[in-house]
Every structure is written in C-alpha cells, then in structure tokens.
Amino acid sequence: xxxxxxxxxxxxxxxxxxxxxxxxxxxxxxxxxxxxxxxxxxxxxxxxxxxxxxxxxxxxxxxxxxxxxxxxxxxxxxxxxxxxxxxxxxxxxxxxxxxxxxxxxxxxxxxxxxxxxxxxxxxxxxxxxxxxxxxxxxxxxxxxxxxxxxxxxxxxxxxxxxxxxxxxxxxxxxxxxxxxxxxxxxxxxxxxxx
Numbered sequence: 001x002x003x004x005x006x007x008x009x010x011x012x013x014x015x016x017x018x019x020x021x022x023x024x025x026x027x028x029x030x031x032x033x034x035x036x037x038x039x040x041x042x043x044x045x046x047x048x049x050x051x052x053x054x055x056x057x058x059x060x061x062x063x064x065x066x067x068x069x070x071x072x073x074x075x076x077x078x079x080x081x082x083x084x085x086x087x088x089x090x091x092x093x094x095x096x097x098x099x100x101x102x103x104x105x106x107x108x109x110x111x112x113x114x115x116x117x118x119x120x121x122x123x124x125x126x127x128x129x130x131x132x133x134x135x136x137x138x139x140x141x142x143x144x145x146x147x148x149x150x151x152x153x154x155x156x157x158x159x160x161x162x163x164x165x166x167x168x169x170x171x172x173x174x175x176x177x178x179x180x181x182x183x184x185x186x187x188x189x190x191x192x193x194x
Contacts, residue, residue, distance in 0.1 A: 006052035009151035014056075016158035020165065027069040028078065029058030042085045043107060047120055047128065049147035050107065054081055067169035073154060074163065074173045076110035076118055084108070090115055091133070098138020106131070106140060118143065132191055143182070143191040153185045 014025040031054055032038035039054045040046045053059075059080035064070050072078040079087050087108045094115065095102055103124045110118040115135040121142075122128050130144035144150035157163045157173065162181055166172040183192035 003048045003051045003055070006048055006147060006151065007056060009148060009155070010052050010056055013151055013155045013158075016155050020158065020163065021068045021171070024069055025057070027064065027066070028060060029080075031056040031058065032081070039081050039084055042088065045105075047105075047107065047122065047147070049120055049128075049150070050109075053078070053109075059083070068165060068171065071171040072110055073118070073157075074171050076112050076116075079108055079111055087111055087117075091117055091119065094133065094135055094138050102140070106133075120147065129189075141191045142189045143186070145186045145188050149186055153182060156181055156185060 014028075017024045039050060043050065057078070059082075060070060060072065060077040061080050062077075062083060064077070070077055090111075091106065091108045094117075095106065102121070105120075105122045107120045108117045109120050109130065117133045117135075119131050119133050119140065120128070121131045121140055128147055129142050130147060130150040131140040132143050133140050144153055157178060160177065160181055161174075162177045163171060163173050179192055182189070186192060
C-alpha cells in the first residue's frame with residue numbers, strides 16, 4: 001500500500017478520533033514535509049506507515065496532561081517525533097534484555113508509561129505487521145495483519161463504538177467487542193486469540 005493510501009486511512013482515523021475527542025488531531029501537532037529530515041534521519045529506510053503518520057502529525061508529547069488527548073488507542077500514546085530516537089533505544093534494549101532477537105526490523109509506534117509498545121515489524125522476508133510488545137516479556141505478538149489493517153481496524157473500533165471516554169475523560173474500550181472486531185478483521189493475528 002502506498003504512503004498516500006495509508007495517509008488517507010490515518011486521516012480517517014484522526015477524523016473519527018476528533019468526533020469522540022474534539023481537538024485530538026490538533027493536539028498531535030503538524031507533520032514534517034518529506035523534504036525535511038525529521039524522522040527519516042533517524043530511520044533511514046522509513047516504512048510507509050511511519051511516513052504517513054509523521055508527515056501528517058508530530059505525535060503526543062509525554063508532557064500532555066489533558067486526559068482525552070493523551071492516548072492514541074486505550075493505554076498507548078503516539079510517540080512524538082522528538083522522542084522517537086530515545087524510544088527506539090528503549091525498544092531495542094527490551095528485545096536484547098529478554099533475549100528476543102528480531103529477524104527483520106522492529107520500530108516503535110505507540111508506547112505507554114510502562115515501556116510497553118505497539119510496534120511496526122517487517123520480517124526478513126518483507127512481511128509487514130503491527131505487533132504488541134510487553135516490557136515484561138519482550139516478545140513480539142502480532143496484533144494487526146498489516147499496516148493498512150492496523151489503521152482500518154482502529155477506525156472500525158470507533159465506528160462500532162468499541163472506543164469511548166471513561167468517567168475521567170480517558171480513552172477506553174469494550175474489551176470483548178475489541179477482541180471480536182480485532183479477530184474478525186485480523187484473522188492471522190495471534191494477539192486476538194490469546
């Protein structure tokens with residue numbers, strides 16, 4: 001899938017986010033033009049998904065305090081481009097410490113304050129997936145069958161009202177419906193069957 005198609009899917013996700021959380025996409029800042037070094041200077045072979053995201057927005061600062069604007073998905077924020085290099089090092093450290101070498105490329109997308117990640121993963125054969133990586137375990141668990149399905153599934157979570165704001169204003173989800181929709185849209189992803 002092209003950067004343009006992924007950008008359209010990402011923008012659709014942002015529109016759906018704004019319908020539940022007005023101002024969310026604005027809180028992410030503006031992206032960098034492809035002509036600027038930006039994140040491409042940190043990640044030389046920038047995956048199309050990361051290009052689509054960071055050409056559109058900057059990400060969520062770890063300093064953001066408004067509850068409804070912190071999380072990209074429940075429990076995880078979109079890594080700000082100014083913090084990206086540091087988060088790459090944290091991810092690499094977890095994989096090394098837990099003895100889970102990656103055959104291919106694993107890059108952080110989303111993180112939480114416990115150093116858990118949702119990652120972009122491209123295997124040695126070029127297959128792209130989105131994986132969960134919990135700090136305590138250090139293994140990549142496939143969540144979404146492709147970068148496109150990642151964005152499509154997240155948008156579907158909004159359309160089917162899987163996502164909602166809790167009483168404190170944080171993004172939350174119906175875990176049962178999340179599992180059903182996630183499994184239906186990503187039949188090869190082991191995460192949803194665990």
